[in-house]
Amino acid sequence: MARPESISGGCLCGAIRFTITFPQDTDWPPTGNGICQCTMCRKHSGSLLPQNCKFPTANISPPLKGNPAFKTYNSSSNAYRGFCGDCGSALTFHFVKEPEFTEINLGAFDEEVLCGKRDESNAWEDEHGRHVPRIGGVGRELCYPQYHIFMENAIPGVTDDFPGPKYLQDKSTGKPLTASGDGS
Ligand SMILES: [Zn+2]
Numbered sequence: 337m338a339r340p341e342s343i344s345g346g347c348l349c350g351a352i353r354f355t356i357t358f359p360q361d362t363d364w365p366p367t368g369n370g371i372c373q374c375t376m377c378r379k380h381s382g383s384l385l386p387q388n389c390k391f392p393t394a395n396i397s398p399p400l401k402g403n404p405a406f407k408t409y410n411s412s413s414n415a416y417r418g419f420c421g422d423c424g425s426a427l428t429f430h431f432v433k434e435p436e437f438t439e440i441n442l443g444a445f446d447e448e449v450l451c452g453k454r455d456e457s458n459a460w461e462d463e464h465g466r467h468v469p470r471i472g473g474v475g476r477e478l479c480y481p482q483y484h485i486f487m488e489n490a491i492p493g494v495t496d497d498f499p500g501p502k503y504l505q506d507k508s509t510g511k512p513l514t515a516s517g518d519g520s
């Protein structure tokens with residue numbers, strides 16, 4: 337899939353909407369994309385496998401901080417997390433010392449971005465239900481995890497078997513668990 341000009345997302349209620357652009361000097365697919373199983377990410381997102389991706393804050397418009405519905409919570413002294421104060425959607429992760437980057441929770445991107453547009457005119461039904469083909473979408477490129485961190489919290493047989501390099505804690509605290517780093 338070619339580099340998109342932009343991708344859109346927002347919270348569940350729609351009070352927060354944003355677009356991320358990909359100028360030629362930015363990575364496509366984005367590189368800072370990983371799954372973190374730390375307890376704080378799990379609690380904030382309500383997900384066992386919270387996944388987010390890092391983007392230059394300057395490429396996100398309109399700026400999240402200018403939206404009165406956008407609230408933040410200091411989950412530690414060096415990081416805070418953003419959410420919608422109206423509907424509660426967990427949206428972002430920010431390092432205090434890196435205001436130039438914003439990590440967006442991947443589930444906040446729009447369905448058409450992640451899965452493609454629904455092609456209702458070519459839908460069919462069988463014993464499984466109604467199948468609606470999709471057109472476009474960049475989910476595979478956008479969401480393929482480049483790392484897994486805090487594997488010490490993995491639930492055996494449930495959240496420990498995914499492709500990609502796996503780290504016991506943060507990436508800075510040790511080598512990946514697999515010799516090749518490819519998660520095999
Ligand atoms: Zn909302």
Ligand SMILES: [Zn+2]
Pocket residue numbers: 372373374375376377378486
């Ligand atoms: Zn985490």
